[in-house]
Amino acid sequence: MTRRALLRFDWAAARRGRLVPLFAVGFALASVGVALAGLSAGGAVLVQGFARTSISLLQLTLWTVPLLSLLLGAVSGVECTELEFLTALPLPRAHIVVSRWGAWTLALSAALITGFGAAGLVIGILAGSADVGRYLALIGVAMLLASAGLAVGLWIGIAARGRARAVGFAVVAWFVLVVGADLVAIALLSVLPAHTATWSLVVLLTANPVDSARALGLGLFQANVVAGPSGAALQRLLGGPGAALVLAGLIAWTVVPLRIAGRRFARQDL
Amino acid sequence: MIELRGVSKQFGDRIALDTLTLTVGAGEIVALVGPNGAGKSTTLRILAGGLHPDRGSAVIAGRDVITDPLRARLRLGYLPQRLGVPLSAVVGDLAALVAAARGLPPGAGVRALSDYGLADRLDATLGEMSGGQRQRAMLALATLGPLEALVLDEPSISLDVDGADDVRDAMRAAKRAGVAVLFASHHLSDVALLADRIVVMVAGKLVACGTLEELAATTGVAWDNRVADAPIERMYRILVRGRSALQDAA
Numbered sequence: 001m002t003r004r005a006l007l008r009f010d011w012a013a014a015r016r017g018r019l020v021p022l023f024a025v026g027f028a029l030a031s032v033g034v035a036l037a038g039l040s041a042g043g044a045v046l047v048q049g050f051a052r053t054s055i056s057l058l059q060l061t062l063w064t065v066p067l068l069s070l071l072l073g074a075v076s077g078v079e080c081t082e083l084e085f086l087t088a089l090p091l092p093r094a095h096i097v098v099s100r101w102g103a104w105t106l107a108l109s110a111a112l113i114t115g116f117g118a119a120g121l122v123i124g125i126l127a128g129s130a131d132v133g134r135y136l137a138l139i140g141v142a143m144l145l146a147s148a149g150l151a152v153g154l155w156i157g158i159a160a161r162g163r164a165r166a167v168g169f170a171v172v173a174w175f176v177l178v179v180g181a182d183l184v185a186i187a188l189l190s191v192l193p194a195h196t197a198t199w200s201l202v203v204l205l206t207a208n209p210v211d212s213a214r215a216l217g218l219g220l221f222q223a224n225v226v227a228g229p230s231g232a233a234l235q236r237l238l239g240g241p242g243a244a245l246v247l248a249g250l251i252a253w254t255v256v257p258l259r260i261a262g263r264r265f266a267r268q269d270l
Numbered sequence: 271m272i273e274l275r276g277v278s279k280q281f282g283d284r285i286a287l288d289t290l291t292l293t294v295g296a297g298e299i300v301a302l303v304g305p306n307g308a309g310k311s312t313t314l315r316i317l318a319g320g321l322h323p324d325r326g327s328a329v330i331a332g333r334d335v336i337t338d339p340l341r342a343r344l345r346l347g348y349l350p351q352r353l354g355v356p357l358s359a360v361v362g363d364l365a366a367l368v369a370a371a372r373g374l375p376p377g378a379g380v381r382a383l384s385d386y387g388l389a390d391r392l393d394a395t396l397g398e399m400s401g402g403q404r405q406r407a408m409l410a411l412a413t414l415g416p417l418e419a420l421v422l423d424e425p426s427i428s429l430d431v432d433g434a435d436d437v438r439d440a441m442r443a444a445k446r447a448g449v450a451v452l453f454a455s456h457h458l459s460d461v462a463l464l465a466d467r468i469v470v471m472v473a474g475k476l477v478a479c480g481t482l483e484e485l486a487a488t489t490g491v492a493w494d495n496r497v498a499d500a501p502i503e504r505m506y507r508i509l510v511r512g513r514s515a516l517q518d519a520a
Binding site: 001002004005006008009012013016017079082083084085086087088089090091092267269270 | 376
């Protein structure tokens with residue numbers, strides 16, 4: 001009963017925020033724009049199907065969702081350290097962290113469903129329902145990415161002690177995850193022996209939630225077609241246990257940071 | 271009952287609390303007074319679980335706040351100096367949460383808010399309320415449930431006359447119910463009016479503790495409680511600054 005009351009309390013606060021609805025509207029407009037922006041070989045404008053729209057939306061998702069979720073998580077994490085009234089209640093502090101993560105994950109998921117859903121409606125009506133299942137799976141991947149970003153952000157916010165520092169660290173984390181980790185991966189793969197590269201790639205993908213989401217997203221939509229030889233290699237890799245490992249890695253990016261954040265919050269002075 | 275035994279807390283090089291030992295009995299109101307940085311809030315935040323003591327132990331209703339924090343906080347009401355809840359919190363949801371956390375039925379929080387004249391603000395966020403309403407709501411929720419200890423940090427700061435009366439009434443009601451009440455305040459008139467005992471703190475140390483009569487005797491301030499209000503400000507200045515500083519100022 002207490003956990004439900006706590007989640008309802010955090011959810012009420014999360015849904016009153018302005019950032020997530022703004023993101024939902026912006027993402028919906030961008031998604032519909034992407035769906036409508038297809039060009040036929042003859043140059044005529046046509047509505048893209050689910051597969052092509054998804055590939056375009058994947059990139060948008062990989063840039064915006066980690067940034068927003070890391071920032072929201074970081075600010076929420078800093079707020080945790082200001083909740084003196086709540087922490088004086090007979091509630092385990094870890095529950096406060098998990099509840100905040102749950103509420104913001106729900107809010108961000110609702111925003112993603114709104115964004116993807118708007119484009120989905122347009123595509124479904126004008127271009128048919130082919131690949132709709134994969135499109136829905138992509139929304140699931142985006143939600144997992146949002147969940148991981150929020151968990152990492154909460155950890156950052158609780159550890160950073162101060163709003164400005166937390167936001168700064170969140171932006172640095174976003175840059176590292178979205179750009180920096182790719183540069184490291186390219187450098188590592190170029191120096192590793194060819195026969196070890198496959199599993200090294202899986203490990204590198206698992207080590208970065210953004211890359212995990214990218215790989216899973218591409219894997220849903222014939223990566224060999226959209227990403228050339230490297231995409232084909234990725235699809236071969238994800239055809240086996242690699243996909244499950246990458247998916248597990250993405251889920252672990254929620255569970256592990258959240259657990260660390262909860263433990264740290266339980267120990268630290270407010 | 272509230273017990274602090276040899277509690278110390280240091281922030282970097284600064285000693286915020288130096289081996290403080292203090293007991294507040296059931297049905298007793300004890301006030302912490304002292305200048306800023308004396309360690310009053312640190313003491314209260316240790317009891318509320320916001321800070322971990324470096325040494326010593328803090329016990330509420332027989333439960334150690336560090337080793338058995340959930341059970342210690344089950345019968346603790348705490349009103350922090352800062353709000354301690356996001357301004358975006360909906361009052362009705364907060365009331366439901368406090369009731370659930372203390373094992374009370376969901377309607378208990380709403381009833382407590384109604385008692386403070388806030389029944390029509392259940393759907394409002396704390397940010398949408400006036401400062402006085404907000405403090406009343408927090409007081410209603412801090413005192414919700416069968417408590418054994420009530421800890422309040424500057425409870426009547428920035429309140430109007432009615433709001434300050436609400437705080438005093440809540441503390442007296444808690445005392446009547448056998449709750450151990452510990453509060454910090456700069457309002458010495460409130461302290462004189464409410465406290466059974468007064469603890470004077472300076473630089474993290476307890477420098478004096480006793481009833482008004484005992485403090486008057488300690489400081490050598492003449493006072494006949496049958497004919498005049500306690501000259502608590504004079505006693506306070508002597509205890510905090512020393513008699514010589516007071517004479518110099520005079």
